[in-house]
Amino acid sequence: MTTPLPRHLLPPSLLQIADYCGEAVMWKVWSYYGGGHLFVPMRCGPDHQLSTLLGVSDAVKFCEVFGGDTLTIPKAESAKRAVRNGLIRQARLEGADHFSLCRRFGLTERQIISICGQPQLPQVNLDLFDNPGETP
Known part of the structure; x- marks a missing residue:
């Protein structure tokens, strides 16, 4: 570090x-x-x-x-983690997106979202034959 x-x-x-x-x-x-x-x-x-x-x-x-x-x-893992998490939150506040933070810190998007304290966007699972523009 x-x-x-x-x-x-x-x-x-x-x-x-x-x-x-x-x-x-x-x-x-x-x-x-x-x-x-x-x-x-x-x-x-x-x-x-x-x-x-x-x-x-x-x-x-x-x-x-x-x-x-x-x-x-x-x-001193907890201390290193606290510093890393602070850097992640700061970068997010400065406009970095979740994916770039994943790559930069070697974490998953779920971990980045959890660290930033932001709700995860809902997952949309479409069937192979569903058309997202159609309503049933």
Whole structure:
């Protein structure tokens, strides 16, 4: 996701990382480890995966704060979904049609309609031999 998630939607564990190590570190850790566990060593050298991901100085600080802990890094799906749904509603208000939103966000039309809170248009099922212009 390219849009940063609003802080008020983030789980407490991610906020704790942001508070102690900064939001940039939190975003990197979340994007790489989200949905899994991370054992944080007491120290990490320049070749350690955390140093590669965060940069040496941020990795050292991260290890100073969380060293020895195993962190559960949430996927934060509900936060990502809330941001996505807000983007969908905004695009709809700006005139985007349901089909273009389906393609843009990889959702079904029913999901887009549900997110936008708009009633679905009635489905018209015509028999193969019905003529829509005729009245019985």
